[in-house]
Amino acid sequence: MPRYIAIFATNKHSMNKKNGTTNHRVPDFSSTPRIDKVGVEERVSRFQKRSIKSSAKLQGLHMILNMIDLTTLEGKDTPGKVRQMCFKARHLHDVHAGLPNVAAVCVYPSMVGVAKKEVEGSGVKVASVSTAFPSGQAPLEVKLMDTKYAVDQGADEIDMVISRGKFLSGEYNFVFDEIAAIKEACGKARLKVILETGELVTLDNVRRASDIAMYAGADFIKTSTGKIQPAATMQVTYTMLEAIKDFMDETGIKVGMKPAGGISNSKLALHNLVMVKEVLGEEWLNNEWFRFGASSLANDVLMQIMKAETGHYQSTDYFSID
């Protein structure tokens, strides 16, 4: 018998995806696969040696732009700042025709209403962090209210944080139940579960947290809040992609991936795409299943595209800041 059986897990054979959790047997999370760190590093280093040039590069760069969750998560955010970012989401670099929009804008719950109004009709989604982001140190009722507020304001996606303290103390059922409860509160909004891998210390923990999140009903798993270093290293993302693959094999359910934090240049983003393609396959290479959480990546990608188009190296002076 599995040692840790979450409360929601015990009676979820009768549940379906709509209610929050999957109707598959939940494994014993204390015995999730161990990760071979040296092996991961070796595999990851190979993704970084691919040479992606000319037209393939340009196609990759366009794809990256379309996968970005343009993010502002600061205490000093104002409606004005959010409006400006939403404008950028729809007008990345108007001097060059044919550029896609970003996938979504990611803001705090208090800014969802503002953002929703700004991106209306553009296809750009509004994602909101919730559950007492970034620490997650609040009681479940508060987290549920936080989530419901964001959903009521019109958020299409919810980025929740897990309780890392509880996770590290081995209270996996607590973490599982919390995710399942938030998933239920999300309604139609897609749920991204932030593991905050920088606080999970080991790749074994990253794998375990990924499994918990997916079995508890996550639509996406996401590496980090962006507030803690290290964030989305390729090692961590690779471990999570493998977890998604195993989950897919086990249950037949697709889960999306969002590395966030630390991916600030095009080259690294391209390496991530290579990794996604080789681990999960082409089905994941669109913004329905793969996202980049970043604030400065967009401009670097735009500069690379303009370099490819004009032949001149670019300057940040000619690109909008937000």
Add this chain to the structure above:
Amino acid sequence: MERLEVLKTYKIYIGGKFPRTESGRYYTPLNSNGKQIGNICLSSRKDVRNAVVAARKAFGGWSERAAFNRGQILYRIAEMLEGRKSQFVDELVFQGATKKNAEKEVLMAIDRLIYYAGWCDKYTQVLGSVNPVASSHFNFSVHEAMGVVGVVTDIETSLIGLVSLVAPVIAGGNTCVVLANEKMPLCAITFAEVLSTSDVPGGVINILTGAQKEMLTPLANHMDVNGIVYSGTDAAVVKELEESAALNMKRIRVYDKNWMDIEAQDLYQIADVQEVKTTWHPIENIGGATSSY
């Protein structure tokens, strides 16, 4: 047992570090006696890009540094150069200069650094102005650093020419990317070693060796370069610079000076790589007599 000589690997200087060119290529220039000067990095356009990125990153810190402190650092470069005089003399002789001229050139280079070190905290006072205006404003103009400046040397005096171009650029708070003289790169590399031991923050001066023809275009049409200073008389180079500069309105400054002449140093070479900022500051009255102050 006969000792095997340890030959030096000459490398480029980007962001305070000494990497090899990312292209992995090298070339072997000869001195006037037909002897190999060394295996020198043949930098690529990507090295130019990396150098500009490093220079841009260093610009904020360098331009906001206290002017007096910039002067101290320029003085420090001169101190370090003084300590390595004989190495520079040897290199100049090896590259084809006479011993006498080589010694004169090194001393001149040291003195030139001291000259511009002195100007660091004074040029704004001398160049700046308070302007008469017909409204109730206190109107004044000050010089500010341009940004990232390219330095292209195309002259036979490889040390003094380099120092004479770089010193006024950095004295004024700019950072720079230097394309070293293609035929005589030794002094530029050794000068980089001087810089790395003399308190100059990494990225303020970046030095690349290689074929000018290959590096000039990516530098001249780089949108993040604000100006280029060129010492030489090659009309084709000047044309290339002026044409590419039109992209982002770079300032192009061309010098045809005998750098060994003491008159070749002047304040206006600092002004050449500055932008003028004019401020209109509202006041109550213009005239002194009716002023409420």
